[in-house]
Amino acid sequence: MSRLPTAVGTSAFLAIVFGSVAFVIDSGPIVQSASFMIFVGVTGFALGGLAGLLLVRARWARWVLGTVVVGSVLLASIGGTALFWISLIVGAIAIIGLAGPWLTLWVRQQPVADQLGSVPVALMASGAITPIVVGFAAWDGVGPVHWILTIGVVVSAWAYGRGLPFGIWGFRVFVPIVGVPSVLQTSRPGSFVIAVAIVLLVGLAWSPSAKKVTAVITPPLPAPMSTRGTKNAG
Numbered sequence: 001m002s003r004l005p006t007a008v009g010t011s012a013f014l015a016i017v018f019g020s021v022a023f024v025i026d027s028g029p030i031v032q033s034a035s036f037m038i039f040v041g042v043t044g045f046a047l048g049g050l051a052g053l054l055l056v057r058a059r060w061a062r063w064v065l066g067t068v069v070v071g072s073v074l075l076a077s078i079g080g081t082a083l084f085w086i087s088l089i090v091g092a093i094a095i096i097g098l099a100g101p102w103l104t105l106w107v108r109q110q111p112v113a114d115q116l117g118s119v120p121v122a123l124m125a126s127g128a129i130t131p132i133v134v135g136f137a138a139w140d141g142v143g144p145v146h147w148i149l150t151i152g153v154v155v156s157a158w159a160y161g162r163g164l165p166f167g168i169w170g171f172r173v174f175v176p177i178v179g180v181p182s183v184l185q186t187s188r189p190g191s192f193v194i195a196v197a198i199v200l201l202v203g204l205a206w207s208p209s210a211k212k213v214t215a216v217i218t219p220p221l222p223a224p225m226s227t228r229g230t231k232n233a234g
Contacts, residue, residue, distance in 0.1 A: 019072030026079025
C-alpha cells in the first residue's frame with residue numbers, strides 16, 4: 001500500500017474524528033444523546049470512505065471523505081472548542097491531499113464491470129446515513145426507540161451488504177414496525193423527516209433492484225450429449 005494515499009486517508013479520518021468529537025463535547029442546542037448518534041453516523045461514513053480509498057481505490061471515496069471532512073469541521077464550529085481548530089487545520093491538509101493530482105495514479109479510473117446499481121448502494125449506505133438523519137431529527141432528545149431503529153438499520157445494511165437474506169427483510173419488516181413508534185416519539189418537524197426516511201428505505205427494499213445483492217445465481221446445467229455423438233465416440 002502506497003504511503004501517500006495512506007497519509008491522505010489518515011489525515012481525513014483524523015479530521016473527521018476531531019471534528020465530530022468536538023461536536024459531541026459542545027453541540028449547541030442539540031442534546032448530547034443526539035450529537036453522539038450523529039457522531040456514530042459520521043464515523044461510519046469516515047470508515048467507509050477510508051476503506052474505499054485504500055482498499056477499493058474508488059473515485060467516490062475522495063468525494064465521500066472530502067464531504068465528510070467539511071461537514072465535520074462545520075459541526076465542530078458550533079462549539080468553537082480547541083478541537084475545532086485542530087480539525088480545521090488537519091481537515092485543510094486532508095482536502096488538499098484529496099483534491100490534488102497525486103492520487104490520480106492510485107485511484108482506479110475505470111468503473112467496475114459489474115456495478116450493483118443505485119438502489120443496493122443506497123440501502124448499504126443507509127447504515128451510516130440513518131444515525132445522522134435520526135440524530136438531527138430528534139435533536140431535542142434521542143430515546144430508546146430511536147436507538148432500536150438505528151441499530152436495526154445498521155444491522156440490516158451490514159447483512160444486506162454481505163448478501164445475507166435477513167438483511168433485506170430487516171428493511172422490509174423491522175424498519176417499518178419500529179419506525180412507527182420512532183415517528184410518534186419525535187417532535188415536529190423531525191418526525192416528518194424520519195417518516196420520509198422510513199418510507200424511502202422500505203420502498204427501496206421492496207423494489208426489484210434490491211434483490212440483486214441477495215439473489216442466488218444458479219449456474220446453467222450442462223447440455224446433454226447427443227445419442228449420435230455417443231455412438232460415434234464408441
